[in-house]
Amino acid sequence: MGSINGEESVDWDAQDSSAQEEKIFVAIRLRPLNERELAKNDVSDWECINNTTIIFKNTLQERSLLPTAYTFDRVFGFDASTRQVYEEAAKKISLSVLSGMNSTIFAYGQTSSGKTYTMTGITEYAIADIYDYIDKHFEREFVLKFSAMEIYNESVRDLLCIDGTPLRLLDDPERGTVVDKLTEVTLRDSDHLRELLSVCEAQRQIGETTLNEMSSRSHQILRLTVESEARSYLGAENSSTVTASVNFVDLAGSERASQTLSAEGCHINRSLLTLGTVIRKLSKGRNGHIPYRDSKLTRILQNSLGGNARTAIICTMSPAHGHLEQSRNTLLFASCAKQVSTNAQVNVVMSEKALVKQLHKELARLENELRNLSSLSASCASASALKEKELLIEKMDKEIRDLTHQRDLAQSRLEDLLLAGGQHRASKSWVDMNNNGKSPYTDEYSASEASEIIDPIRHDVSSRASYISDKYDPVISSRIEDQFPENNEEQFLSDNTSPRLYIDKYFGPDPCQGWEKIAQETDKNFEDNCKEVQCIEIDFSKRNVVSSEPSPENGYHVSGKSPCSSDNDASDSGIQVPRSKSCAAILTTVVNSPSSKEEKDNETTLQNEADNQGRLSNVETAADRKTVSRDESESDSMNEEEQNITTMNEDYADKQQETYVKEVKEVIKTKSVKQVQRDLEMKEERKPDSEEETADGCSGKTQDRKQSASDWHAEFERQKREIIELWDVCCIPLVHRTYFLLLFKGDPSDAVYMEVELRRLSFLKNSIRGGVSVEKDDRIFTQASSKKALNREREMLSKRMLKKFTEKEREALYEKWGIDVKSKQRRLQLCRRLWTDTTNMEHINDSAAIVAKLVGFKEAGQAPKEMFGLSFSPKPVTSLSWRHSLPSMM
């Protein structure tokens, strides 16, 4: 660095930005004794013996152990001018700002020691030199800025602002502590600066102390910032700006508060004490905590106290003996400051364009990082969202699997339940089940599932059975007990074979066997190329038929025993096997009977007569039900189609029969044995009652029984009509309807079978309505398939009319049924009307008679003339209205 006066110039191109460690420049300036001191005849204790050493002169008087000589960078006696002080102690440091280094010139000393006096001069000289230098270095462009502040009572005030608002201190990462909103004025020239200095002087807090009438009560900091740039590089991207500040610091008096007797002494000393502490610590090395932040002064001037600013401290002293202690303290402070090192460096600032360019690069880098962070964050967020969705999907999948499983279970259960209904109706033989000693329900289903199926049916059947039982139990029970004294309920239940025997006894033999026999017969007929429509046949010779013929012992005996029956009990009982009439024979009889309206009125009477004759007891009912067989003589002209239809009918009938077996068993289970027995007994009771009635005429007992019989017939008619309706709805084959209708006897023994038929039809109806197909043996029975089969059956029946009816009979039928005798397909028209008017019992009965004749139903032996409420006796009966028309037709 060259001389300030321009003789030497700063080597700007050789600026070294590297830090340069140097000690704080410390100088001592003694002022002359002022008038006050002279007035007190005070003497000067200090003397500068050379440019660097100051000594205490009155050592003999003080007899102090304190040092007597102090050496500093420069010492100035009372005859040194401020210009000299500046030149030798402050110029070099202060003009460092021109070379780009921060610098600070302190004036430290007790009040009235000459700090302001010295600093004012130094500042003026520095400014003058700076501007002089600028004027001589046109190759560079300089910008000078000026700011001024004071710290009074630890409050920072802008000396260039008149409002006196305290300013805050901010911490800037690059610049250190910054005074917020401090006015910084860009200087036009030196005069401008001098004007501002005058403002600052006017603004500064001053007061009168015991030592100084114009004492500066604050710390003043004047800051001049110099920015310079080589003019040759102006606007160039590679240009750079050198910038630095020089602080001119005029501290408040360092005297003790007790000495100044001023109120603000404490605050003043706070900053000074902190400054002393900082200097002291710094003088002892950089170890430990440096309390810069304990005062505003040290915070603001931190860079100048052991930082990167070149620093010079000019300690002013009063030589008067009266201020010896303060002088010694000043020397002590100066001694410490002398040990403090700083690391000043040139502050090279890039040009704005270069800075902008660099900032753009930095911005791009930061934006890239931000994008990466955003991308990473988004990626993390996406991954998190994806993970959540995967978990959600997994959870939903599990729910779907669970629901699907539940659905499948429910569906399976439903199918099981439906199959339960179908299976328990289509079971081959309840006998087999009983032989296993198991319930068909509990074997295949859980108790609850079986209960769901059975309970409603059981309840219904039980109610109906109870109705019947209530009507007849009182009559039957005593008779049963008399007839079967050993066969009490407990024994029955303990006998593994009892159920079947019981059913065989009181409801006839296993109907399934009969159907199996029918199948065998059908097969045989097929083998014989029988072309006739097959119908149900019961081999009576294999049936256990329990007759209620009066026995010599008790008035009744069980007679009739099939040679093929395995029921030895029945054989032992001497069961006889009566044979029923075939429907054909019946029909022949009927059609030959006179047609009379009075027959209907006599129906009940005839029925009672049949009962009285003991020919249609409960126990023989089952046997009678099996007396309907196919007229083999008629089975000689069945073509293949007829066989198919017949087979279907037989299959269907077989299924129905199997169903009966199962459901009869169920009914038996729902009715107590005693109830069944009583039902049977009731029938037996009727003969003696009739006799009693005959004898007594009109006893009370007879009246009750008449009432019971009346109730039963009403119930019978109701159920029969219900069954007929359901046959139509379910498209039941006409052969089956006819067969079943002929089985009805019109007495309590029909109850169980009617219950079974009703239950089966109800199930079938509900299944059809619910769209459920009843599947069995690969054959699906739906309403559509049943209708189709029914139509085919009608066609088959129509073909048989030529054989079964004479021309005269056919014409009579056409006329009765409103069919033109000359119309085409009149036989088919007739058959298509069979069983269609379900509310017209005359129509139903006529249909049954026609079908019976067409399919060749005939009596199987000595069948009763009355079957099922249909009187086939030669005598006029009222129940078969169809008979009324047939005689005229045949």
Ligand SMILES: Nc1ncnc2c1ncn2[C@@H]1O[C@H](COP(=O)(O)OP(=O)(O)OP(=O)(O)O)[C@@H](O)[C@H]1O
């Ligand atoms: N070296 C000097 N030569 C002549 N007069 C001086 C010198 N130093 C100081 N003075 C005079 O002493 C008086 C006090 O000086 P100054 O105000 O500068 O003291 P100070 O240290 O600033 O006091 P304070 O701390 O109270 O402000 C002033 O009138 C000043 O002119």
